[in-house]
Amino acid sequence: MSVDGDSASAFHKRCDNAGPTLVAAFTNDRVVGGWFPTEFLSSDDYKESDSDFLFVAQGNTFARAADTGAIVEKTGGVGPVFDYARGGPQWGATPPGLVIGPPLSPVSGGITGLDAEDTALGTLRTAKSTLGKNGSQYAYTSNNEDSLFGDGVREVQLSDVVVFCAIDLYLLY
Secondary structure (H helix, E strand, C coil), X not given: CCCCCCEHHHHHHHXXXXXXXXXXXXXXXXXXXXXXXXXXXCCCEEEEECCCEEEEEECCCHHHHCCCCEEECXXXXXXXXXXXXXXXXXXXXXXXXXXXXXXXXXXXXXXXXXXXXXXXXXXXXXXXXXXXCCCCCECCCCCCCCCCCCCCCCEEECCEXXXXXXXXXXXXX
């Protein structure tokens, strides 16, 4: 985000048609994110998945978070991952387990896609999370928190988002 911009269109310009994606979002005291097992296409649609996951770790850098990371388990098996042209990635339906850069306008009924006018685009500086209740497809965290950001914290401002697309994942080794 700090390199390529924080708009949904900047995200999709870099990630569409680039294969599965690992997304890490940084708050003041946590690294949260998830694995998006299908490629982004700015389709304004969803795919059912049983191989996506969310994670949470304490600390605001990869190095500090490495020892505290935990996968957040899915509940109920297969669930949706969303690919909104005007927003960032979303894991789970309503309420989402995690959405980074929620769209600022309704998805259906408008002109969307990469060539759409840059109005009502989500910013990857905002994220929302709900876990373990109210229909969420994800369990509580290992600390029994109902959000990736801490118990009762539904929305946060992010300091950075780092995205690894399938073509870049070799850099992790």
